[in-house]
Amino acid sequence: MNTAPEIAIDVRGLTKRFGNRTVVHDLSMQVPRGAIYGFLGPNGSGKTTTIRMLCGLLTPDEGEGTCLGYDIRTEADKIKLRVGYMTQRFSLYEDLSVRENLEFVARLYGLADPRGDAQGMIERLGLSGREEQLAGTLSGGWKQRLALGACTLPSPELLLLDEPTAGVDPKARREFWNEIHALAAEGLTVLVSTHYMDEAERCHEIAYIAYGELLTHGTVSRLIERSGLVTYTASGGDVSELAHELTDKPGIDMVAPFGASLHVSGRDPAALEAAIAPYRERPGITWTRTEPSLEDVFIDLMSQARDNFQ
Amino acid sequence: MKAPRAHTGGGFWRRTRAMLIKEFIQLKRDRLSFGMIIMIPLLQLLLFGYAINTTPRDxxxxxxxxxxxxxxxxxxxxxxxxxxxxxxxxxxxxxxxxxxxxxxxxxxxxxxxxxxxxxxxxxxxxxxxxxxxxxxxxxxxxxxxxxxxxxxxxxxxxxxxxxxxxxxxxxxxxxxYNPAAETSLNIVPGLVGTILTMTMLIFTALSVTREIERGTMESLLSMPITPVEIMLGKIVPYVIVGFVQAALIIGIGIVLFGVPVLGSLLLLAALSTLFITANLSIGYTFSTVAQNQLQAMQMSIMFFLPNILLSGFMFPFAGMPAWAQWIGETLPLTHYLRIVRAIMLKGATFADLHYDGLTLVAMTIAVTRFRRTLD
CATH class of the missing domain: 3.40.1710.10 (abc type-2 transporter like domain)
Structure with missing residues (x-):
């Protein structure tokens, strides 16, 4: 029997190459049980490859580790039994009905009562009355909920969600996340990759990966604190003109427009203040020192990473 | 502000040309399809030209x-x-x-x-x-x-x-065996094999590529099911489908064309199952090699063509040159045609045909093994 260690995912030095391209390089991470762990990073940074290595779909070229206490190299079949993996694309059968999809999953996992369990999940998902609808005809939000339902049907200990809410409307996204928190409260560990900052902020802990390397990890407030970034928000007036003038000024590492305001950030507070000083008296524009947003931190990490790897 | 791009206006020809250029680029990218464009006529020509002889010799x-x-x-x-x-x-x-x-x-x-x-x-x-x-x-x-x-x-x-x-x-x-020289007596048993080859190949050739294209394969592989289980689960339903097809053709052959079944129906059924499985395995192998459904389809056609021409279905097997017979011997349909014709028209028993049956078994195993080492 599994001894249920406190760490759900514990991997060291994971490396995966496709041909001569290293997609994941020397990646180590620990995910505590019961946590919602956010996995962030730009497109093509190796998030999906990492998730596939964790659930035994890919064999790492180097590195080792355990998932739920099982070796990711040699015990993939045991991991598969206890992990729910939701792929980036809708991965249920569009030409099967809601019920047929759920019953198929239930049978694959050898559940004792596939019909009953599928019916229970239909009710939990709020899909009663639409059991016989073909999965392909569901709206984007419902498809995601159904896919999540299919993943959680065999009562996994760990959920791996690869960009689960891409292309889903805000309301459906919020409901999706409420469900994820409810599942975590029941003791499930969730590793979720996302591009949405508001989703990242809903995670207990996040890790940032770029160019196949894990750059940083921790709680949201720790990451913001550790970034050493100072941000000023300029609002009012012609911010696009201002953005144009400020870009690439020494001392300014990042300029990002947010609607009618502008986030101007730098890693060196003194240099940043010196750089914006000439613009502070510009009429119509108010400057306030603010906390950098998570997005500021990530975009800064990304540009630093690009400097290091390219 | 940048000036808006200049437009020369889109006429019928301009838009058609844009579409045409795009199609050529896509065609060029799909190496396999590109190869088929050359291979299919070449193969047809060589097979028809050299191998086929309707007044057979030797x-x-x-x-x-x-x-x-x-x-x-x-x-x-x-x-x-x-x-x-x-x-x-x-x-x-x-x-x-x-x-x-x-x-x-x-x-x-x-x-x-x-x-x-x-x-x-x-x-x-x-x-x-x-x-x-x-x-x-x-x-x-x-x-x-x-x-x-x-x-x-x-x-x-x-x-x-x-x-x-x-x-x-x-x-x-x-x-x-066919004293009145009725062609239908020869064609109907042959059609059983030909139709089974075509449908069985295509059913399974598309099965895996379809899952990959739709993105369902990834989640399937992340669930506790092994590749062998996936393969069996995909092949078995079509064994039944093939069986129904074979029964349909033979039934119609008996009723409408008066084709006799002199041999044992049980033996015919057993060997047909073997033949269906062999074709499903080949189709499944194509499915695992092809990158998309189009390629899987083309591979099936490439395989189907020599099956039709060199198996003895359309043209007398004995009339072909040695090299063509040698190719024909590697095709499951060649062996199956001998089996079906022998059982239906000659009343042959298994003892006469063990060689053909064994060949089918060997092919099935070979193909299945091929699939496993690809993983």
């Missing part, structure tokens, strides 16, 4: 010479000289004839009975007995019609018969 023939003398030998030489026949076996008994014909190892059996020469000289009009496997009327037809004249000329040459007048001997021909 048909395998067994000979029973009851007496060894000049007459017998010159008759044989004359028969071989027509190039329609090729004596591949010398046998000693009629039982052996029957066995060779039933198993399809020879298409003709020629017997020159004891005392033929003496009877000839006495003017008793002795008979040369010729049994032909007429399951394929095309293969047997022209050879049979040429025979009487050939033998007569040979004997005239040896001054054994007069140059004119009624022939002093008789050729007793026996078109076995």
């Amino acid at each position: 048909l395998p023939t067994a000979v029973l010479l009851a007496e060894n003398n000049d007459v017998g030998r010159s008759i044989l030489a004359a028969i071989e000289n027509t190039r329609y026949f090729k004596v591949t076996r010398q046998v000693r008994s009629e039982a052996e004839f029957d066995r060779l014909l039933t198993t399809g190892q020879v298409l003709f059996a020629i017997e020159i009975p004891a005392g033929f020469e003496r009877a000839l000289r006495r003017g008793d009009k002795p008979a040369i007995l010729i049994a032909a496997d007429a399951t394929d009327p095309v293969a047997a037809g022209s050879a049979m019609s040429s025979l009487g004249q050939v033998v007569r000329t040979a004997l005239q040459h040896d001054r054994l018969v007069p140059d004119s007048g009624a022939p002093p001997f008789e050729i007793r021909m026996h078109a076995r």
Whole structure:
């Protein structure tokens, strides 16, 4: 029997190459049980490859580790039994009905009562009355909920969600996340990759990966604190003109427009203040020192990473 | 602000050309499709051009010479000289004839009975007995019609018969298995194999690529199911589908075309299952190699083409050159056609056909193993 260690995912030095391209390089991470762990990073940074290595779909070229206490190299079949993996694309059968999809999953996992369990999940998902609808005809939000339902049907200990809410409307996204928190409260560990900052902020802990390397990890407030970034928000007036003038000024590492305001950030507070000083008296524009947003931190990490790897 | 891009206006030709350029680029990217564009006509041309011969030559023939003398030998030489026949076996008994014909190892059996020469000289009009496997009327037809004249000329040459007048001997021909030379008797059993090959191949050839294209394969592999289980789960339903198809064709063949089933239906069913499985396995292998459904489809067509042309379905197998026969021997349909025709038309039993059955088993295993080492 599994001894249920406190760490759900514990991997060291994971490396995966496709041909001569290293997609994941020397990646180590620990995910505590019961946590919602956010996995962030730009497109093509190796998030999906990492998730596939964790659930035994890919064999790492180097590195080792355990998932739920099982070796990711040699015990993939045991991991598969206890992990729910939701792929980036809708991965249920569009030409099967809601019920047929759920019953198929239930049978694959050898559940004792596939019909009953599928019916229970239909009710939990709020899909009663639409059991016989073909999965392909569901709206984007419902498809995601159904896919999540299919993943959680065999009562996994760990959920791996690869960009689960891409292309889903805000309301459906919020409901999706409420469900994820409810599942975590029941003791499930969730590793979720996302591009949405508001989703990242809903995670207990996040890790940032770029160019196949894990750059940083921790709680949201720790990451913001550790970034050493100072941000000023300029609002009012012609911010696009201002953005144009400020870009690439020494001392300014990042300029990002947010609607009618502008986030101007730098890693060196003194240099940043010196750089914006000439613009502070510009009429119509108010400057306030603010906390950098998570997005500021990530975009800064990304540009630093690009400097290091390219 | 940048100036808006200049527009020259989009006419019919401009837009058509844009579409055309895009299609060419996509065609160029799909290497396999590009290859097929060259391979399919090339293959067709070579197969049709060189391999197919509707007036086949060198048909395998067994000979029973009851007496060894000049007459017998010159008759044989004359028969071989027509190039329609090729004596591949010398046998000693009629039982052996029957066995060779039933198993399809020879298409003709020629017997020159004891005392033929003496009877000839006495003017008793002795008979040369010729049994032909007429399951394929095309293969047997022209050879049979040429025979009487050939033998007569040979004997005239040896001054054994007069140059004119009624022939002093008789050729007793026996078109076995299909005495009325009905083409449908040959075609219907052949269609069972051809239709099964086509549908079985395509069903499974698309099955894995479809899952990959739709993105369901990834989540399937992340669940506790093994590749072997996936394969079995995908193949078994189509074994049943194939079975229904075979039953349908044979049923219609019996009712509408009067095709007999002389052999054991059970044996036919067992060997058909084997054949269906072999084709499903091949289709499944294509499915794992192809990158998309289009490629899987093209691979199936590439495989189907020689199956139709070189298996003996459309053209007599024995009439093809050796290299084409050699290719034909590697195709499951070739073996299945022999099996179905032999069981339905000749009433063959398993003992006659174990070689063909074994070949099918071997192919199934080979293909299945191939799939496993690809992983």
